[in-house]
Amino acid sequence: MMLIKMMTSSFAKPASLEEYRETVKRRRAPLLAGAAAGALIVVLGLAAVPVVCAGMEQVYFLSGLLTGMGSAIAAVSLLAVVKLNRQLRDEQALKNARLEELDERNQAIQKTACTATLVAAMVALIAAVVVFAFVDMAVFRVLYICMLGLMLLYVVVLLVCRRMM
């Protein structure tokens, strides 16, 4: 939900309540897609994993993991859609949601939290890369690619944001 909010509100700030109502309406489609993706993951966990990974030691673990993950994604997405629908019906709830979202202190808190999370993730990833260079070459390669990908993503996002501001 946080990601969808960022995607739909950071680039175009809804000035009026009507614009915000349209923004809230637009948020339902990606959430429903998320619910569908969650349901698909559940199906994969219940039907595909036992067939594809048959004979593997962790087949039950993998099946349970995917089923649980998919259920959680679908449930959270559907709850978010219900919340958005309630906001669309209740004018006061919509006003409150708009105020909470456009409040400049809340936005500053979110930016600080995102920056701190990115820094912590990068530090943890670099530490893990160094450790796994001595422990397991396969894990090291995966982590190294993730680290480079994250750095590249940061640079791309930074350049996009620079062009927009």
Place this chain on the structure above:
Amino acid sequence: MKTRIPELRKQHKLSQQELAEAVGVTRQTITSLEVGKYTASLVLAYKIARYFGLTIEEVFDFSDVEEG
């Protein structure tokens, strides 16, 4: 940053919630401004000053803000 918001609110007999609604922020933002934990953006500072019919300098004290 020090502000005269609490004093001005008392003068105008306003609650934090009422001021927050008038300038389009949450009550928590007004609280943070009053205790100096948060520094308002130029737009919010302008809205608050205009609401009280004052200039930004008359509401916010910039004396402890470093230049440069």
